[in-house]
Amino acid sequence: MKRKSILFLALFSVLAVNAQWKPQGDKIKTKWAEQVDPKKPLPEYPRPIMERGQWKNLNGLWSYKIQEFGKAAPSKYDGQILVPFAAESSLSGVMKDVGSKNELWYETNFSIESGWNGKNILLHFGAVDWKTEVFINDVKVGSHTGGYTPFSFDITPFIKKGSNQKLVVKVWDPSNDGTQPRGKQVKNPEGIWYTPVTGIWQTVWIEPVNAKNITDLRTTPNIDQNTISIKADVKGAETGDLVEVSVLENGKEIANEKAVVGESNDIVLTAPKLWSPESPFLYQTKVRLISKNKVVDEVKSYFAMRKISSKRDENGVMRMQLNNKDYFQFGPLDQGWWPEGLYTAPTDEALKYDIIKTKELGFNMIRKHVKVEPERWYTHCDQLGILVWQDMPSGDDQPIWQDKKYFEGTELQRTPKSQEIYKKEWREIMDHLYSYPSIVVWVPFNEAWGQFKTVEITEWTKNHDPSRLINSSSGGNHFQTGDILDLHKYPAPELYLYDARRVTVLGEYGGIGLPLEGHLWRANDNWGYVKFKNQAEVTAEYVKYAEILKNLVKTGFSAAVYTQTTDVEGEVNGFMTYDRKVDKMDFKAVNKINTEVINTLNK
Template sequence: MLMQGRVLVVILSLLLITSDIYSQRNENWSPKNLSIPTRWTTGVSSDSPLPEYPRPQLVRKNGWRNLNGKWNYKITQTESWPVTYDGDILVPFPIESSLSGVKRKLLPTELLWYRKKLGPIKRLKGEKVLLHFGAIDWQATVYLNNVEVGRHTGGYTEFTIDLTKALQNSNNELLVKVYDPTDKGIGPHGKQVLNPQNIYYTSCSGIWQTAWLETVPEIYVKDIRINPDLDKTAFTLTLKTSEKSHLCQAEIVVSESGKIVANVNGPADSTFIIKIENPKTWSPASPFLYDFQIRLKYKEKIIDQIDSYAGMRKIEVKPDNFGFNRIYLNNKYIFNLGVLDQGYWPDGIYTAPTDSALCFDLKAIKAMGFNTIRKHIKIEPARWYYYTDKLGLLVWQDFVNPNQKLPEGAKIEFENELKETIDQLYNHPSIISWVLFNERWGQYDQGRLTKIVKDLDPSRLLNGHSGELLYVNNQLRDRSDNPYQGSDMADVHSYPFPRNAPKLPGKVQVLGEFGGIGVPVEGHFWDDVAVGWGYQGAGNIDTLKEYYRKMTDSLVKLEKQGLSASIFTQPFDVESEQNGLITYDRAIIKINPDTLRKFNSFLWGTTSDSSFILSKQFLSLQYLAFPTYSEKRTLFENGRRDSTFLRNLGISAVRHKDTLLATRVTNQYLKVIKDTFATENLKAILFFTNSTNDSSFRVLLRNRERVNAVLGKNTAERYVMRIISSEYILPYLNDSIINWGQIEKIIPQYGELAEEEIFSSKMISYLNKKDWNNFSKYYMLYYKRAMPSNRSKFHVNNMSWQVFLNSSNPEILKFAAKVMEKNIEKNDANSPEAFDTYANLLYKIGNRSEALIWERKAFELSKNPEIKQNLDRMIANQKTWE
């Protein structure tokens, strides 16, 4: 019997990864400050992480070497080559991840260096040695033996460098320099940002996909392009060779389950038409793939041979018998029932811990009864797409959005990476649609760009804009005048409940995002102290199930009204978002997959396809109950003291207002944590700290620089000053006559922070009383302390405007002008209101010429009539403060 009050959830247990979990580990390496592990975390080998062949569509069985593993790393502020190194980093995990062994944010002012000693590299005469990277975020320069051998810009696409000319016969040393400003630069960065919150996540820098070497002949196959043509029952194949392809012949052998079904020969630089009799089609219900073997010959001798595969499928939009435009796969209408998959991991961030983990996500999605994935503003490793091909999942592939502010150079970079993305993913039958823009994130030139995408790949659908119509709680947000130009789809986002997209000529109606129902599962949070984010909270598992059932009922009705696709947000929790069907650590599924599959079967016949059988083999289910708060207290009293438990109990104690227990638990927590200044520990310390008597308060007070280096500038000061104020100032502010002398007498000696807090409190108190002389006095005292560190508690522009209106003291007015100058430089570089305040202060102290310059800037930005009135007064030498 389960105890009353406990929450029931379903736990996923993968049956197929035992060997992965128990792979050999190097005991000198372990994940750094891991918040929550996945079941695969312990299976990561520091000697050979992610050892699988990284390029399933272009396989050379011999002559390759995986470079994943421990590399030396160094972070510098300058371009000077490292002489010493900071330690080891585990490639291919981004430096910000636990699995890298470093877990450190890379700042826009820093460079990240990698070093790998390769030793001697064996090759035959005439052979070349290629270095491949699946992805390096964002800008990489590669050196071999102190010689620059190549560069690449773009955080999501693969690249190859020929190392042959720089190779030495004995030892070889590889050096990689990485620059990644993330959202502070011009490159596409997706949802990763330097300071994540809500729908934005942890940044990922450096090598984050497999690095590997390959030995190839002098003339070799560099790439292939395969186009299926179901109507003509044929594949079209084009080879791209390294050089001199006109001297070579090519042979293409196509097999079906080991039996040869086609064999063609011809000059290597020609286009091959490969007829298939009675072809088997690729679909989610039957994801059949043909095996390809491509042999490159010179004078009848095979000089290069690769293995590949392809699926025979056709995708198009056309009207059904009722006049609704539908998505047709292989000449049959198929409802695209999908999820918004973001591809984040608590241990590896952008990089799945193991290949089994990478595949698990896809199997879980299909086992829940979905047939489509919208891969959301991220490009995955090649093996992810290989598994979507093998398992039969339709993919809507987002391009990674440009920097939303579109700084100079961002458009060029976005378009370069867009073209690289299409080239890289072109052959995957699972990808049926490109998604150009998401919710106006950096949107520009949509008509021109949709034409570019269609010209580069006419074989797929194009969603020119997913979520141009965005509804949140039935409220429509801003939209452009022509949202669906160049698109095959009319796409709407609707949170939380679904709605239909507009019916437009030639376009299919799709629901690009909906759902987002939050259900936090205690013990499985990325960040214990963060409030779970979602468009709507379900509160518990039963409510989530009921919401999902109602949403499915709505989709069934909308489908009859022309809706042809829906994308549910989302399959997995991600960092602070707890609105997934499965927890971030892939441990708990919040609705039984049998139930999900039953609901989903009303839109797509999931119970009759392979996903039903797959789920039975793939998942075993058991019920799990979490201990109540009272049971956790008992565990604590009985001696449980591990840091994860203490952090969780301490947070629960604070939320239950159990002050005495919270203090005891916090003190124990500070004793057992290994690294006080790890991000997750500091966040917990901030949450625990509510009094100057708390031991955690002393950690913040005495280690401000170290705390700020991890959590951001002024974080420690803000918390310290808030607590000082709550204990020693706020209780007295309700008195009709405030005895400031008494407050200053009883406040402990916390130095300049306490004094700054008193100045700010006096400033606001006198502002409320309209005592302008004292307000101006304490404005000056407060901002002398607050502005150098740029940590004003208040809106600087609002405070300074009051000084302008109500002070006649030249010294204070000049000081306020300097405050506004610094505020514009640091915070309000594009604010017409800040320009207006600065201009008026300059004008009042007699600097008319400079004031006019800033007031004109303010009016040009805002076209505000009040600012225009001030400008006219300045021009006419009239007062603006009366």
């Protein structure tokens, strides 16, 4: 009877949790929405490029309250919210607007594992949009601004004896009432603008470390010298402390080097295997922090040997090169939005799915459009083999489309505070993503959205990371700076400008629309640059544009980006519907023509 009682209580507990939470609204959802477990949403390790063995996921049902800006911490809450899904999303179980006049409060309790005694406890947030304040056991332990990068706090001094630790988080996000980077979020979504994302939208977790610990890894390959440089940032280091790096190929150690803390480990590899979309080989690493002959910290990581550059070809055209060979980069504009989770994919399988489908379409690149993804997304790109152009999420004022000045060199006059926010967040994004080999291009601005001091920002970006190409202004406000001239032309490709000194690319084109009943975010007002009635028509139009593109590759284009991977809210111009349930084009036909486009140059 006792065993039956325990099973009954366990079942009752599961049912009670599920009864407290359910997806809100009646809009379309992907198949993965049904797989979300409110007891352990997104359970995967959130930082695969720097992995430790011990950690604890804090995702799940937390208490929440939306209340007027500036009020004291609530004594009562509105209900429960499923972390890490934004308050406006269906999967949060809330699906309420927050807005610039309110703040979103969270509260939860967690316990520290018994085996972590004597360790320092780090509290990590994958991403929270936008201004965050964090309290442990009623003590404010830190704050952060920026909606796209991780941050953490050492909460060790504030841990109480006993099993329960109280965590309170306060978030304010002004959406498009503010000047901060926000991508396509607006408080009144329509056309190409989407629903706001407020609050926690990536995994929250804790991990135990020693007082001396590795805080970051910066990995830089040099295929011309057959070297990999790995530099570890360390907290609490003393004179004499060492960083040891072991490099493994298919599980076998092939190199081992030590360097004092603060110096990079520059490791020579014999005949290294190069990474490419066709052969995405990754070397594994173990990085150890050694103090007084003892290992006090160890993390697992990986790297790839690859080089991105540009060079003039035999016809005098500047070409992108991958691993010192001309390489045509071709891929979709990928917004990374989900009907049930907005910025947050419902599961890790879903997060990976769009990359797999992009490869299935025959592409070798993704332009990640005005959004930064969770770290697991970039690892999936590294593992599957896809190049990434990483946009800076846009913010501040958007251009007036009818006003040609936005495309004739007139820049936005941003306030000093707005400029400071931009630079801080862009630097943090670049530093955060630096070691992911799939990223080959940084895009500071898109179509003049918030574009300011273009030459200064581009040169600053290049100086900050000289290992990648800089696409200063994709599709608008062209200045003679950076590595790339980027044209946008809808719907059909056209080479209407050319730069003999820089790489010329078609940063956006296409946008062929096909609204499919039963798979629409909204019943009316769906939008595409051109619209057709069935799969055969949109596929034929896509192939027609690709045939045009083949000729333009020969005359000057070195890369192209088709709009887009999926439908998004009111946009119906994806290869797939927003719920990912229907492929809207003939993928085999698209793969065939895409391969021909790529092989025009990559022979």
